[in-house]
Amino acid sequence: MATVIxxxxxxxxSSKTTTSAIAAYLxxxxxxxxxxxxxxxxxxNMTELLMGPDVDIYDxxxxxxxxxxxxxxxxxxxxxxxxxxxxxxxxxxxxLAAFPSWLYDGYKGxxxxxxxxxxxxxQDDYDYIIIDTPPALGDQTINALAASNxxxxxxxxxxxxxxxxxxxxxxxxxxxxxxxDKLEIAGILRSLIDARRYDNKAFIExxxxxxxxxxxxxxxxxxxxxxxLGINGFNKGYELNNALNPYREFMEELMQRVKxxx
Ligand SMILES: Nc1ncnc2c1ncn2[C@@H]1O[C@H](COP(=O)(O)OP(=O)(O)O)[C@@H](O)[C@H]1O
Ligand SMILES: [Mg+2]
Numbered sequence: 001m002a003t004v005i006x007x008x009x010x011x012x013x014s015s016k017t018t019t020s021a022i023a024a025y026l027x028x029x030x031x032x033x034x035x036x037x038x039x040x041x042x043x044x045n046m047t048e049l050l051m052g053p054d055v056d057i058y059d060x061x062x063x064x065x066x067x068x069x070x071x072x073x074x075x076x077x078x079x080x081x082x083x084x085x086x087x088x089x090x091x092x093x094x095x096l097a098a099f100p101s102w103l104y105d106g107y108k109g110x111x112x113x114x115x116x117x118x119x120x121x122x123q124d125d126y127d128y129i130i131i132d133t134p135p136a137l138g139d140q141t142i143n144a145l146a147a148s149n150x151x152x153x154x155x156x157x158x159x160x161x162x163x164x165x166x167x168x169x170x171x172x173x174x175x176x177x178x179x180x181d182k183l184e185i186a187g188i189l190r191s192l193i194d195a196r197r198y199d200n201k202a203f204i205e206x207x208x209x210x211x212x213x214x215x216x217x218x219x220x221x222x223x224x225x226x227x228x229l230g231i232n233g234f235n236k237g238y239e240l241n242n243a244l245n246p247y248r249e250f251m252e253e254l255m256q257r258v259k260x261x262x
Contacts, residue, residue, distance in 0.1 A: 002036070002126040003258060004119065005186065006144040006151045011164040012135035014156040015191040017041065018226060020132040021049040022247045023254070025234050028087035031251070033127040036078065037089040038065060040115070040144050041134035042096035045230075050081055050089055052233035057093045065090035066099060069114050069143075074122045084234075088126075100139045112179045115143035137171050145175040150186040150258045157193055157203035165207065169214075186257045189250065191220035216257075218250040 007020040024037040039046040044057035051057070060079060068077040068090055081087040103111050119129060131144045145151060153168050155161055169185060176183045188211055194200050208215050225243035234240070 001123050002119075002129045003150070004129040004131065004148045005254070005258065006131040006133055006141075006148040007154055008133040008141055008144065008151060009154040009156075009161065009164055009168050010135055010137045010141070011156065011158075011161045013192075014135070014154040014161055015220070016135070016154045017043075017045040017049060017132050018229065019152070019154060019189065019191060019220070019247070019250075020130050021046050021229075022226075022244065023251060024050065024087060024089075024128075024130040025084075026244070026247060026251050027128050027130070028084055029234070030248070033086065034125065035087050036074075036119075036122060036126045036129045037081075037087065038115075038119070038129060038131040038144075039090065039092035040065060040096070040131055040140040042092055042094050042099075043134070044091065044093045044096075046132040047089060047091040047093070049230055049233070050087070051079075051091075052082060053231060054233075055082070057091065060091040061093055061095065063091070064096065065092050066096045066102075069099070069118045070102065072114070072118050072121075074118050075125075078122065096140070103139055110179070111139065112142050112146040112175070116147035116180075119147055137167070141171075142175065145172060145183060146179045148180070149182055150184045152186050152254065153188045155188050155190045155203075155207055157190065157197075157200040157207075159203075162203060162206065165211075169211075184258075185214065186254060187216045188214050189216050189218070189220065193219055193221045195221060216250060216253050218246060218253055220246050220250065 027033040028035040078088045133141045225239040
């Protein structure tokens with residue numbers, strides 16, 4: 001059975017996509033795990049990041065996670081990631097924005113469990129399923145949480161993200177008590193930190209004071225190499241290897257936490 005991990009927060013620009021894509025990449029390319037990445041954001045950024053700069057997300061129109069959920073059949077729509085035998089993806093593009101209207105017009109079952117039921121058929125094909133979510137507490141995020149063993153709450157050091165985090169964790173707890181008692185909050189991951197900004201430093205400390213044990217020890221900074229991932233993809237270029245080091249540290253922590261919680 002795969003361990004399913006979601007990355008979320010209802011605030012855009014918090015490194016959800018970047019971090020979830022890197023997690024899927026490191027687990028498969030470096031840790032030898034079989035991984036399915038699931039892009040649940042209609043922006044399709046995780047698809048773009050993992051497929052690489054030469055692939056157009058619209059090439060997968062009609063073969064995305066949305067079709068997989070409509071048919072409750074993941075295997076039919078899983079795509080291979082070029083150059084990485086152990087990493088597959090359920091892609092996304094703009095039409096996924098119609099997921100809520102499909103859910104409320106055409107779907108008869110429990111609306112929170114569509115993704116879980118879709119992934120059930122491929123649970124044994126993978127060691128990990130890594131889900132990227134959109135910046136909202138809407139149906140995609142609810143489905144991601146309902147399908148997950150663990151969730152990483154992304155925290156980018158800003159007032160808006162600070163305002164969002166409490167409600168995000170409440171939503172996770174609500175999902176635990178209603179549709180998914182297996183869900184564990186793996187932790188709050190601080191990212192996109194600019195060490196030169198005193199307000200960033202203040203938010204790092206504030207969130208730690210509020211949620212001490214919940215915060216991962218690893219704090220991810222803003223680096224040019226990670227910022228350029230969308231342009232360069234995961235080419236084994238000179239600048240990427242060092243930039244991934246803090247993410248390797250985070251993955252070690254994550255594996256330890258998920259091992260004890262799942
Ligand atoms: N560690 C990082 N260093 C530099 N830029 C980053 C880093 N993480 C994310 N970014 C950039 O910040 C922006 C938002 O990140 P993204 O992963 O798309 O966030 P989200 O999915 O939460 O909206 C993107 O342009 C991305 O390239
Ligand atoms: Mg994103």
